[in-house]
Amino acid sequence: MLREVAHRRGRAGAAFNLTFVDQETRLVFRSGLLNEDETSSALDQVGHLTGIINRIKSDSSTEPLGLIECSFDKKSDRWQDFHGFTLSSEKRAYTFDDANFKWVRLGDSPVNVKLKSADYKADGGKLVRVRLTEQDGLVKSVDLSGDFFILPEENLEKLEKTLLGSRLQSSDLQSLINRFFETTGTRGLGVKPEDFVKALLLASEAPGQ
């Protein structure tokens, strides 16, 4: 069922986002800026894809996906870059391998992985050091270290695990880390939840290797 249409139109062409929603999944098509011919081809293909989306979704190798996103590639004239995200709290990310017609868990393949790092000195507090690998805007692995205090101590490792698969984006990180501190009863001295957010964002902005 089509739920949302958003579009922009200008001299250079038009762009649209189409969101289809059924019981479990939101399916989002992001066209990017297209000219008239490209737009009509993209729309034709949306029709075809929504017809086969159940086959794509039901690939048995994944957990149920709550969100599937894709974008249109003008050069190859096709929708591509299908990404799926699970609804579970770990928000695992998958990418669709259309050659083999199956979902591949992100992090299982080493493409587009960037190593990033940052040191962030908390205001009036301690140093938070982040070393992470990022894949398609998501945390693939992360090491948090520094001279702060966290009680109970075991929770730093749990926080690292919670961050896996999350988007390196301010609001996502903020709500995830705040919720982690609240639900686990974690207490910091010389470091607050927002210091971890700032340190992670600083790392995400760093040039990758």
Add this chain to the structure above:
Amino acid sequence: MKNAWRLLEVEYMDDPFRNLAVEETIPRMVGSGRSPATIRFWHNSNTIVLGCFQSADLEVDFDACKETGTKVVRRFTGGGAVYHDGGNLNYAISLKKGNSLVPGDDLQMVFRRLSEGTVRGLRNLGVRAEFQPINDIQVDERKVSGAAGSIRWDAVFHHGCILVGSDLAVLGKVLKVPVAKLADKHVQSVRKRVTTVRDELGRDVSTREVQDAIIQGIEEAYGVELEKDVMTSEEMVLADELFRTKYNRSEWNLER
């Protein structure tokens, strides 16, 4: 009658791994009620002691360690890396949780309250020591002692090291100090941020003299009496187990 704390002088000067195993043993036993409130004094020969959340690779200059024969061990408490040598005095206070000196769950309060005895001891010696939050004791903005601690195993634990006459040149070499850490301190190096009791008093001071002053400071500050004793056999067994399974392993000391 005054409360009594056990005074332990158990140390393995050349085995920092065993020293740190004992360090974890005491609060575990005090928390479980099988050992009394305890203060331990001890030394390490040259060693870097990392905080439990620190990355060994990011903090330690391993080439300089090799050159100077410095070992690297990780403690179970947070906070920053410190350098120990024979001119550095370590103390550790383990109290059962709920002790009226440090009620509640506030680690900052623990650092403040359980630094008082040390501050008092240093002042008795003539050092103008002051507690500086979060976890330092300073003399004119230079650190002379750092503390760390935890509240766990039903115990309140606070330990600190006091630079009595340490070789600050080695300290500056073996620890990498991140630029971001110094950014707001208006000084350039770890050498300039720290001082020693010896430098403050302008004379040679033994760690024994400082220890005696701190014992007195603690007795005055908390109204307790320190009674010299030894580790229990139960503690020896646990310390040995922690040494074998944790502190003598590079998985614990170097992997983070």
